[in-house]
Amino acid sequence: MAxxxxxxxxxxxEGKEILxxxxxxxxxxxxxxxxxxxxxxxxxxxxxxxxxxRYQITxxxxxxxxxxxxxxxxxxxxxxxxxxxxxxxxxxxxxxxxDFLRAAVNATSEERVSTYxxxxxxxxxxxxxKMPFDLATRSLNEGFSGGEKKRNEILQLLLLNPKxxxxxxxxxxxxxxxxxIVADVIKKEKGNGRSFLxxxxxxxxxxxxxxxxxxxxxxxxxxxxxxxxxxxxxxxTGYEFIKTExxxxxxxxxxxxxxxxxxxxxxxxxxx
Amino acid sequence: MNYLLDKETYELDFxxxxxxxxFNVLENKEVSLTLLNIEExxxxxxxxxxxxxxxxxxxxxxxxxxxxxxxxxxxxxxIITYYADFSVDKNKLDASINLNNRNxxxxxxxxxxxxxxxxxxxAVSIYHNSPxxxxxxxxYGVCKDNSKLLFSGIxxxxxxxxxxxxxxxxxxxxxxxxxxxxxxxxxKIDENDIEASHxxxxxxxxxxxxxxxxxxxxxxxxxxxxxxxGYLKPILKGFNDSIGEKINALIEGRx
Numbered sequence: 079m080a081x082x083x084x085x086x087x088x089x090x091x092e093g094k095e096i097l098x099x100x101x102x103x104x105x106x107x108x109x110x111x112x113x114x115x116x117x118x119x120x121x122x123x124x125x126x127x128x129x130x131x132r133y134q135i136t137x138x139x140x141x142x143x144x145x146x147x148x149x150x151x152x153x154x155x156x157x158x159x160x161x162x163x164x165x166x167x168x169x170x171x172x173x174x175x176x177d178f179l180r181a182a183v184n185a186t187s188e189e190r191v192s193t194y195x196x197x198x199x200x201x202x203x204x205x206x207x208k209m210p211f212d213l214a215t216r217s218l219n220e221g222f223s224g225g226e227k228k229r230n231e232i233l234q235l236l237l238l239n240p241k242x243x244x245x246x247x248x249x250x251x252x253x254x255x256x257x258x259i260v261a262d263v264i265k266k267e268k269g270n271g272r273s274f275l276x277x278x279x280x281x282x283x284x285x286x287x288x289x290x291x292x293x294x295x296x297x298x299x300x301x302x303x304x305x306x307x308x309x310x311x312x313x314x315t316g317y318e319f320i321k322t323e324x325x326x327x328x329x330x331x332x333x334x335x336x337x338x339x340x341x342x343x344x345x346x347x348x349x350x
Numbered sequence: 351m352n353y354l355l356d357k358e359t360y361e362l363d364f365x366x367x368x369x370x371x372x373f374n375v376l377e378n379k380e381v382s383l384t385l386l387n388i389e390e391x392x393x394x395x396x397x398x399x400x401x402x403x404x405x406x407x408x409x410x411x412x413x414x415x416x417x418x419x420x421x422x423x424x425x426x427x428x429i430i431t432y433y434a435d436f437s438v439d440k441n442k443l444d445a446s447i448n449l450n451n452r453n454x455x456x457x458x459x460x461x462x463x464x465x466x467x468x469x470x471x472x473a474v475s476i477y478h479n480s481p482x483x484x485x486x487x488x489x490y491g492v493c494k495d496n497s498k499l500l501f502s503g504i505x506x507x508x509x510x511x512x513x514x515x516x517x518x519x520x521x522x523x524x525x526x527x528x529x530x531x532x533x534x535x536x537x538k539i540d541e542n543d544i545e546a547s548h549x550x551x552x553x554x555x556x557x558x559x560x561x562x563x564x565x566x567x568x569x570x571x572x573x574x575x576x577x578x579x580g581y582l583k584p585i586l587k588g589f590n591d592s593i594g595e596k597i598n599a600l601i602e603g604r605x
Contacts, residue, residue, distance in 0.1 A: 172580020
């Protein structure tokens with residue numbers, strides 16, 4: 079169906095450069111594992127591809143086939159075929175899940191989907207994910223458990239049928255059974271021309287979905303691009319070999335902004 | 351004008367009437383009352399006898415210059431109010447519910463849309479004058495253009511009214527830089543053995559919410575509309591279908 083192409087992408091957030099020249103392509107039918115330590119830009123990359131307004135692209139381009147997405151709005155990218163399952167999906171009170179899903183299905187389909195057809199789609203998708211149907215009639219993600227929120231993301235994936243599906247830690251907050259259900263859905267949706275770009279810290283999900291390729295992001299760049307064997311190696315030995323074999327120093331995550339802890343005086347600490 | 355409510359359902363239209371209104375609900379009666387075109391009436395009073403239940407629905411769409419709503423509740427009685435405020439220009443509303451006897455119960459839901467040059471001040475207070483009384487206030491608003499929207503009110507539990515509960519919620523979503531939104535829910539508690547809370551939220555539609563909805567293909571405007579409707583639409587469940595549809599059309603038309 080489509081190829082996603084990122085060329086020399088530089089991105090800043092609040093003046094700080096997070097991505098420092100990312101170049102990578104995801105071809106049709108590929109399932110790519112995106113690995114890397116925390117704080118090195120994996121989630122940023124996915125959010126930037128989706129067009130999150132918090133991030134500024136200072137250089138580089140994003141293409142879907144020959145279409146330049148770099149200056150498109152988030153909704154235009156979604157309609158072009160991109161999808162991002164969020165790490166922490168927002169709770170939106172008052173917005174009924176099924177109303178939202180229906181609006182989304184209509185926005186991304188070429189013609190308006192009838193009420194009957196929509197409920198049929200919704201019924202099938204909730205069954206496939208073993209979700210109680212009443213989740214569809216509640217406020218969007220409000221009061222959902224962590225696992226229910228993640229299933230709701232996959233439900234959206236099933237309904238919207240994107241060309242490129244990006245999953246940001248879809249397995250966090252899921253119990254073993256739920257990971258199996260989600261992995262089964264991904265396996266079924268793989269191929270048919272669709273591509274996946276998947277972030278996870280756990281080899282378990284990758285064992286289940288069998289990526290075709292793995293890429294590693296360090297210091298805001300892709301430093302390794304290779305076979306899925308990389309996943310096993312990193313799972314067993316960590317990222318240390320990148321330093322010894324590639325000579326790349328892995329930058330430490332920035333210290334937390336707030337160094338004041340309970341029991342200390344914030345005013346005193348700030349004037350030190 | 352004095353009304354004795356002894357049927358189950360009433361839908362009353364007070365078009366161009368200004369006379370004060372008093373409604374009585376007798377012991378053990380359960381009544382649903384919908385009030386329309388009541389904007390010019392300056393005083394509306396409800397008297398609930400023991401074990402009476404009143405489901406009250408008010409739909410305002412014209413200017414309200416000054417209106418007082420009061421209620422006195424008997425033992426085990428309940429008043430459940432849905433107020434859809436789509437008044438234009440002005441709404442100066444002052445509602446006071448007196449929970450005068452044991453186990454009296456009040457639920458108050460209000461949704462308010464304020465736009466253009468509207469100036470709205472809505473005060474809703476619940477007075478717990480007896481033990482084991484329960485009150486809840488939920489005021490939701492949308493504030494646009496050059497308008498002003500103020501939610502205030504007091505939940506007062508007086509001394510000796512033990513095992514009472516009182517909760518207040520005031521939320522306003524703000525659209526434009528020029529509009530002015532204020533939420534100040536106040537608790538006055540003179541008794542220890544009670545449960546009470548208050549919450550106030552005033553702010554614009556969250557960027558993360560908009561990103562989430564637009565990432566599924568909705569335009570920014572559609573996303574904003576859906577989120578805003580989420581503030582106002584829950585009020586519809588207090589109304590019958592024909593008025594509900596009218597309110598729904600009004601909401602979607604004005605946003």
